[in-house]
Amino acid sequence: MLAASLVVKRRSARWVFIDNVIAADAMVKQPNRNSVRLADLISQETAARPEQIMLLRHGSAWAKTAFAMGCTLEDMTLEQPNESQYDYRRFGIKFVVAIVDDRVQKVYRIDGVEAEGTNYNLASPAFRRFLQKREYETVNSRRYKAAPFHCSVVGARVAGWTNPRLAPLRSTGELFWKIEVDVPDRTATYAEDRDYSKAQLNQAARNNSLRFGNVRTSDRTAVARQRVGQSVVRKLTLEQYGGRCAIAGCDVSDEGLLRASHIKGWAECEESRGDPSNVICLCGFHDALFENGFWSLDDELRVVVRRDIESKTILKLLPDGCSFRRPIHYPPGLDFVRYHRVKHGLRSS
Numbered sequence: 001m002l003a004a005s006l007v008v009k010r011r012s013a014r015w016v017f018i019d020n021v022i023a024a025d026a027m028v029k030q031p032n033r034n035s036v037r038l039a040d041l042i043s044q045e046t047a048a049r050p051e052q053i054m055l056l057r058h059g060s061a062w063a064k065t066a067f068a069m070g071c072t073l074e075d076m077t078l079e080q081p082n083e084s085q086y087d088y089r090r091f092g093i094k095f096v097v098a099i100v101d102d103r104v105q106k107v108y109r110i111d112g113v114e115a116e117g118t119n120y121n122l123a124s125p126a127f128r129r130f131l132q133k134r135e136y137e138t139v140n141s142r143r144y145k146a147a148p149f150h151c152s153v154v155g156a157r158v159a160g161w162t163n164p165r166l167a168p169l170r171s172t173g174e175l176f177w178k179i180e181v182d183v184p185d186r187t188a189t190y191a192e193d194r195d196y197s198k199a200q201l202n203q204a205a206r207n208n209s210l211r212f213g214n215v216r217t218s219d220r221t222a223v224a225r226q227r228v229g230q231s232v233v234r235k236l237t238l239e240q241y242g243g244r245c246a247i248a249g250c251d252v253s254d255e256g257l258l259r260a261s262h263i264k265g266w267a268e269c270e271e272s273r274g275d276p277s278n279v280i281c282l283c284g285f286h287d288a289l290f291e292n293g294f295w296s297l298d299d300e301l302r303v304v305v306r307r308d309i310e311s312k313t314i315l316k317l318l319p320d321g322c323s324f325r326r327p328i329h330y331p332p333g334l335d336f337v338r339y340h341r342v343k344h345g346l347r348s349s
Ligand SMILES: [Zn+2]
Pocket: 245, 246, 247, 250, 251, 252, 282, 283, 284, 285, 286
């Protein structure tokens, strides 16, 4: 936790707290995030009352196995046993906030029951295999009709989840009110807000405080300002990676072929647009393979390659033992690479 104090033991054997050390460190890593109560924010954006909201956190290991077996977030979220603590109808739940790896993955608006049956006969083939593997009992269940609801916090990090880690949270429980979520701090420099000079944008990009909000494509001024900001991010990214593709052994350095590639896609998360730890310099070939999940990075920033690749051309681009070249500053953030791995079902070993 960023707010945690660093405890230092002195020779006098007295414990002292050095808050400012952590605060300074936090400033470097996350200069532009604010925490707000997740329940309040969801309630505000959906216009639902808190008692109609459920915060549903899937266990990371559980979800990882399910994703690896081909299950979708919908499989895991929208089929629930009757009369359980996950029974949306029983509690009159209208919005479910699905959380994996401490990030809001999706917010679903529950539009009633689509089908009744058992967990096994309602399940997709992949989810059925998962239930079998985990030896779940057969129980009466419902599959809910639902639509993803656009909330500003999709992709944002949540904090405050203590034990019991798997329980779904409702407004009747204390923990429901303690879950916080990081939201973009508007004190960051938003490229579309003003006609910033290149120098100002450069400074903001280097301080990791240059961001990009959502703009309408019809708003030409805002779109043009964002383009200028994006070119600054691109220039900085190329500089951090020495003007070459980050895959070691790939010698593509032609500027026209190099991309500032977002790990967590531009459309997927507003908060991390322009965050240099979310941007890698890749050539067009490796960028396309990265975006399509042919490779990712593990927590040690080693290259993880999909195992079922048959194309000889692709295998040539991702040979055994190919590695990632770290940038000068802002190596890829672990939250981002984890998100990318989970999204594409890649394992880290
Ligand atoms: Zn390359």
